[in-house]
Amino acid sequence: MSAAIEVAGHGTSTTAPSKGTPMYALENVSKTYVQSQRPITALKDVSLTIGAGQLVAIQGPTGGGKSTLLQMLGALDRPTSGRVALGDAELSHLPDSRLAGIRAKEIGFVFQGFNLIPTLTAQENVETALEPLGVPGDERRRRALAALESVGLADRAGHLPGELSGGQQQRVAIARALVKEPDVLLADEPTGNLDEDTRDEIMDLLEGLWRDRGLTLIVVTHDSAIARRAERRLHIKNGTVTER
Amino acid sequence: MFFTYLRRELAGRRRQTAIIAIGMALAIALVMIVNAVSTGVRDAQADVLDSVYGVGTDLTVAQEPTPPEEGEGGPRFEFDSGDGTTADGTTEISQSRLMAGFGSTTFDAGALADVEALDDVAAAAATLSLTNTTFNGELPDFRQGSDSAAPTEGEQLAAPPAGGFDGAGGSAFDVDSFTVLGLDPAAAAVGPLSAVALDEGRGLEASDTGDAVAVLDATYATSADLAVGDTIDVGGTEFEVVGIVTSTSADTETAANVYIPLDLAQSISGEDGMISSISVQATSADRIDALQADIEEALPDATVSTQADLAASVSGSLASASSLITNLGLWVSLAVLVAAFLIAILLTIQGVTRRTREFGTLKAIGWSNRRIVGQVSGESLVQGLIGGAAGLVLGLVGIWVVNLIAPTIGGASGSDLVAGGPGGGPVAMQAAPGGGFTGPAASAAGSAEVVLNAPVTLGVIAIAIGLAVLGGLVAGAFGGWRAARLRPAEALRSNA
Numbered sequence: 142m143s144a145a146i147e148v149a150g151h152g153t154s155t156t157a158p159s160k161g162t163p164m165y166a167l168e169n170v171s172k173t174y175v176q177s178q179r180p181i182t183a184l185k186d187v188s189l190t191i192g193a194g195q196l197v198a199i200q201g202p203t204g205g206g207k208s209t210l211l212q213m214l215g216a217l218d219r220p221t222s223g224r225v226a227l228g229d230a231e232l233s234h235l236p237d238s239r240l241a242g243i244r245a246k247e248i249g250f251v252f253q254g255f256n257l258i259p260t261l262t263a264q265e266n267v268e269t270a271l272e273p274l275g276v277p278g279d280e281r282r283r284r285a286l287a288a289l290e291s292v293g294l295a296d297r298a299g300h301l302p303g304e305l306s307g308g309q310q311q312r313v314a315i316a317r318a319l320v321k322e323p324d325v326l327l328a329d330e331p332t333g334n335l336d337e338d339t340r341d342e343i344m345d346l347l348e349g350l351w352r353d354r355g356l357t358l359i360v361v362t363h364d365s366a367i368a369r370r371a372e373r374r375l376h377i378k379n380g381t382v383t384e385r
Numbered sequence: 386m387f388f389t390y391l392r393r394e395l396a397g398r399r400r401q402t403a404i405i406a407i408g409m410a411l412a413i414a415l416v417m418i419v420n421a422v423s424t425g426v427r428d429a430q431a432d433v434l435d436s437v438y439g440v441g442t443d444l445t446v447a448q449e450p451t452p453p454e455e456g457e458g459g460p461r462f463e464f465d466s467g468d469g470t471t472a473d474g475t476t477e478i479s480q481s482r483l484m485a486g487f488g489s490t491t492f493d494a495g496a497l498a499d500v501e502a503l504d505d506v507a508a509a510a511a512t513l514s515l516t517n518t519t520f521n522g523e524l525p526d527f528r529q530g531s532d533s534a535a536p537t538e539g540e541q542l543a544a545p546p547a548g549g550f551d552g553a554g555g556s557a558f559d560v561d562s563f564t565v566l567g568l569d570p571a572a573a574a575v576g577p578l579s580a581v582a583l584d585e586g587r588g589l590e591a592s593d594t595g596d597a598v599a600v601l602d603a604t605y606a607t608s609a610d611l612a613v614g615d616t617i618d619v620g621g622t623e624f625e626v627v628g629i630v631t632s633t634s635a636d637t638e639t640a641a642n643v644y645i646p647l648d649l650a651q652s653i654s655g656e657d658g659m660i661s662s663i664s665v666q667a668t669s670a671d672r673i674d675a676l677q678a679d680i681e682e683a684l685p686d687a688t689v690s691t692q693a694d695l696a697a698s699v700s701g702s703l704a705s706a707s708s709l710i711t712n713l714g715l716w717v718s719l720a721v722l723v724a725a726f727l728i729a730i731l732l733t734i735q736g737v738t739r740r741t742r743e744f745g746t747l748k749a750i751g752w753s754n755r756r757i758v759g760q761v762s763g764e765s766l767v768q769g770l771i772g773g774a775a776g777l778v779l780g781l782v783g784i785w786v787v788n789l790i791a792p793t794i795g796g797a798s799g800s801d802l803v804a805g806g807p808g809g810g811p812v813a814m815q816a817a818p819g820g821g822f823t824g825p826a827a828s829a830a831g832s833a834e835v836v837l838n839a840p841v842t843l844g845v846i847a848i849a850i851g852l853a854v855l856g857g858l859v860a861g862a863f864g865g866w867r868a869a870r871l872r873p874a875e876a877l878r879s880n881a
Contacts, residue, residue: 208878217749218874238753245751252877256746258390260397265389272386273751281386317750 164325164357165191165214170223170233172209172380183209184220185380191373193324196351196358198371206380207361208329214359215248215327216240227325245273249318251347253330255310257302263289263313264298270317288316292346308339312346319350326351328360332367344370391763395771401736402768405729409772409856410779412725413849415718417780420848421839422787423715429837442575443673445690446500446663446680448490479521483565483620483654486514491659492687494651499683500663505672510576511660513567513650517619517643522558563605565619566641567650570594576664577640578630586613586628594646599624603631605642619645620653725772726856733765733864744868745876754869761868762861769860773853780849787839 172184183206191197191214201207212218213225216232217240225232230243249270250256257266267285276284289295292312302310311331318326328347332340344367351358360367368374374385395402470477485491497511568576570589578588584603599617606612606629616623624645632639651657665680667673673691680689737744744757 212874212877215749217877218872241748241751241753243751244749250746250749252746254742256742256877258743258746260393261390265386265393268386269390269747269752270750273753273756278386 162193163190164193164195164228165189166224166226167213168224168226170213170220170225172206172213172218173221182380184213186223187380187382188223189375189382191357191359193357194355195373196348196371197360197373197375198368199359199361199375199377200363200365200368200385201377205378206382207377209380210377210382211327211329211359211361214325215250216243241273245270246321247324249321249323249326251311251314251318251326251328251331253333255302255307255314255334257310257313257317259302262299262301263294263305263309263316266302266313267317267320270321274321284320285316288320289313291319291350292316306339307335308342311335311339311343315343315346315350319354322354323356325357325359328358330361330363332362332364340364340367387760387763390760391767394764395767398736401732402771405732405765405768405860406772406775408725408728409769409853410775412718412722412856413773413776413852414779414783415721416852417776417845417849418783418787418839419715419718421780421784421841421845422837424842424845425787425837425839428840442579442664443667443670443692444665444677444680446496446665446684446687447661447690448492448686449688474525476524477521478524479519481517481519481618481621483515483517483650485654485656485659485661486516486564489514489661491656491661494658494660496684496687497660497663500665500680503676503679503683505668505676505679506665507668508572508575508666510569510572510664511647512576512662512664513647513654513656513659514641514661515565515567515650515654515656516562517565518560518562519618520558520560522556524556563609563642565643565645565650567645567647567654569647575666578644581630581639582633584629584631586626588628588630589644589646593627595648596646597622597624597649598627598646600628600630600644601626602639602642603629617643619643622649622653722852726859729765729769729772729856729860730863733761733768733860734867737761737864737867741871741876744871745873748871748873749877757868758865761864762858765861765864766854766857769853769855769857772856773849776853777846777849780845781841784839784841784845787837792837 167187167189170184170187171182174181174183187210199207199210209218213220213232214227216227216235219225219233223233227243227247230239232240232243235243257263258269261269264282264285267288268281271281271284286295286298289298289312292315294309294312294316297305297309297313302313305313311334315331326347331347332343335343347358347360348370350356360371362368376383376385491513494511497509500506500509566577568578568589570593571591578600581588586600589598589600599619601609601611601617606626609617611617611626613626613629615626617626618624624643630639630644647660651659665676667676677689677691680687747757748754
């Protein structure tokens, strides 16, 4: 069953929708890649809306189109056809520089592999998220430290990623995603590289932040235990999205 | 953040930084050394040329040497039976000849007026290049046997021959030659004497025309034990030494051993109204080529050479050094430079490829392409500058070593250009008693031993810094281009 379509207004600037109003609106979105000279359809005519402040889990088999959908939502890629809107912003038509601006302000990312910069300390990694916003150095350091404190890692601020455990690295990544106070947090298999105890710890953290900050949290996961914690579950297979 | 990230990256990827910096350093040092040595060789060439042709000489007019005809060649000394002074059975003979330098050609002095009449000529002076050869020796008195009657049968032979250099009828000869340059005392501003400094006494003055006065090269004066106030025999005429000069460049001698007024040089050598070279100064540097063409038109038989031609005429190991630097040195340093740039570019691109996911992440969190390209370029630039700093130090050490070794290279100027050079010292010869003797041919070319000095100029330092910046920017541009092309979605999927 396809999700109901609730079309958001057109425009190129975003304003944070209030709780319950549509954050995302996808309309007949298709994405086709060419791989080894063969076209591969990752998304087929997907239409859905995601309300502001929702916790959404996206599940599905490998190669089903989960990551592609997340990239559309994250303004990292444009659809081959159809439209993607984040608040007032038409992501499918904006130039790269505007998409980068939206990613800098509105969207936080958490990756399965943490994706921390190995040569920067935990605090400096968090600071990288404030760099494109032009936040002055002193404020940048203060906010980064506060973000690390909120994920319980203030005492590890000066450590390099290689000196931290997997769970700690993912906490740094979450602090990096949250330091700019985004409207949306996109998490791609955030616990995929973690053991069961750490998995729960990280999910507790994400869920707490979602609840406390009123974020729209979208989590791609294979793990049904995590998916069950979401208020809304989408399943994607062969590029087609269904609601669970 | 820019500098923090840059510092951390360079410190965290020390191996790549070191490889790029070492490659750049080697290339920059090599270019610096080659450039400094090349400047040194050019300076040495200029020293040789200045010592021979004078400072400020833009063009030199000479005539192609012609092969000597039958009976011509070096000086011929002929003695009559009554020549020389005899004492104790030994006859001492001495004869001095002044003639045009071997292999040089003289031409009519009227050419000077033709040259002076041309536009664009600021000054011109004629010189006559000569070689003075003195032959002196000791012979036994050949009359000692002929004064008495021939021994009759049964008589014993008269006493064995006496006299000569060994007291037993032997002979010994010395041939001493030095170079002489006849020049117009009133026109010393251009020509060989413009490149000398007065060491003692005075130089030739306009009032010296027609006077038997000479100015000596300091090196020759020392070797011949001559000082101001002494006299020197030039072609059988006694000249008073009025001054001693040295070359203005530290390592070379002046153009000739002895300088005398042109008119006397012409009359004593039998080259009346003849000259062997004209030094010409143009009114401005950009008129030199036009002036060369004008002179060639006015004097069709003459060879007109510019300073560039003269530089090409410098031969000897100086020419070899110049050729080595110009050809091998230049190409080797270029090849190393290109290799260093390629290494820097490849390693930078490889670094960007290895950091694909990192840059994808930065793009995902909102970093603009420009910011990422700036970061990559900044890192490359700093790597280049580190290499540049190391290369500067390495290059300065290399140049210091070259100057420490201070190789001496010999330069000889111009096979077709007429000039005197520091002549040979006395040549001792022993021969059986005989008649005439043809002495050794004198060298006509100016030559000098020059200590190669590789100067550190601002240009050399600018080259080092410029190459470092250029290398960094080129590598950064390629790396940045690679980083800018990364699509964030694809970069995040990368396993790099």
